[in-house]
Amino acid sequence: MARHVAVVRFPGTNCEFDVVEAVESLGGTADIVFHDRDSLGDADAVVVAGGFAHGDYLRPGAIARFSPVMRAVREFAADGGPVVGICNGFQVLTEAGLLPGALQKNAGLRFRCQMAELRVETTDSSLTRSSTLGAVLRVPINHFEGNYTCSPETLAELRGEDRVVLRYVDNPNGSVDDIAGVCSEERNVVGLMPHPERACHELLGSTDGRELIASFL
Amino acid sequence: MTFDVVVHVSLRPGIADPQGATIERALPALGFEGVSGVGVGKAISFRVEALDEPSARSLVEDLCQRFLTNPVIEDSEIAISSVAATGA
Known part of the structure; x- marks a missing residue:
């Protein structure tokens, strides 16, 4: 418990402070790591926070992926470290x-x-280890480009390998198969459109995000 | 040689195009009847230095595949023309 999280910030990211707040409220520590860095420090987990990286120019995420910090994220993920992309981070x-x-x-x-x-569709992922299979969590969404799509082959793979991590109960955006979040083959990289960091305090209307954040702490 | 390049990026069939749909819905109100199939994409223009047109094209195709488009949701069409050498 209480591990250290690197929160990646690009120019235009705007959810990094909420993620830091959520992590600290659960006893962890967090540092914001700017996009031009080539190291994540001594992080035990990485969160790619939401916002509008590089203004969403060209396509959301298209320019961010070439940032120096992404090389470090890629290596961290390849070594099996937990990486969670929230909204724009997804x-x-x-x-x-x-x-x-x-x-x-x-x-x-x-x-x-x-x-x-x-x-919660699987508890075998870095985001849902602390959750209960089939549990319904209330977590806010805030996006225009959140309609998940993939080829039929990829969808069959995701289903067959139990890699759909979260599904919407009532699909708000047209995502194929009601998908709200998916994980990598190794199950350590997870992306989701909803914002668990905004559901970590009673004042925000839900505390259901806490168990998701706690999963990688 | 220098080449002028225009890459037309369009959404693949079946991918949501809210801008196209909104424009199409607005047309009757403006008195334009009989217009359908509106799609909004983008045009990206730039210049490329390359030995010849095939090598320019192969560079641009690579650029499209890796950066200018997301092949999961977008298609691209490439138009290349050589820039006339004027006094250079």
Whole structure:
């Protein structure tokens, strides 16, 4: 318990302080690591925080993936370290090829900013180790490009290998198979569109994000 | 040689295109009837120095694959023309 987390920040990232706050409220420590760094320090876990990295220019995550810090994230992931991409961080990880698929614009043409209910579909991932299979968690979403898509082959692989980590109970954005989060083959890299760091205090309307953050602490 | 390049990026069939859909819905209100299949993409233009057109094209294709498009959701079309050497 109480491990050290590197929170990656690109120009345009805006959720890094919420992640630090959430980690510290659970007894961990956290440092913000800027995109031009080539080391993550002595981190035990990495969070790629949400926001609009590089202004979302070209595509969300497209430019961020070439940042020096991403080489360190890639190595950290290859060594089996837990890496969690939240919202824009999920988009960055798919662009970087650390997770399969892509996030397209929401079905229904709307930016979605609301509470979402998520069902825990596997507890074998760095984000859900502290959760209960089948539990429903209330965690907010806040995105325009959160509609998860992938090839039919990739979808079959994700399902067959139990790599869909979280599903929406009531799909808000058109994601294929109601997918809210997926993990890598090694199960240590996880991406999700909802914001668990914004569901860590009663004042925020839910504390269900705590068990997700606690999973990698 | 110098080449002018324009890469047209479009969303693959089946990928949500809110901008295209919104434009299409607005057209009747503006009095434009009979317009359908509106799609919004982007055009990225730049210049490339290369030995010849095939090598320019291969460089641009690599650039498209690795950076300018996300092949999961986007297609690209490449237009290349050589820049006339004027006094150089």
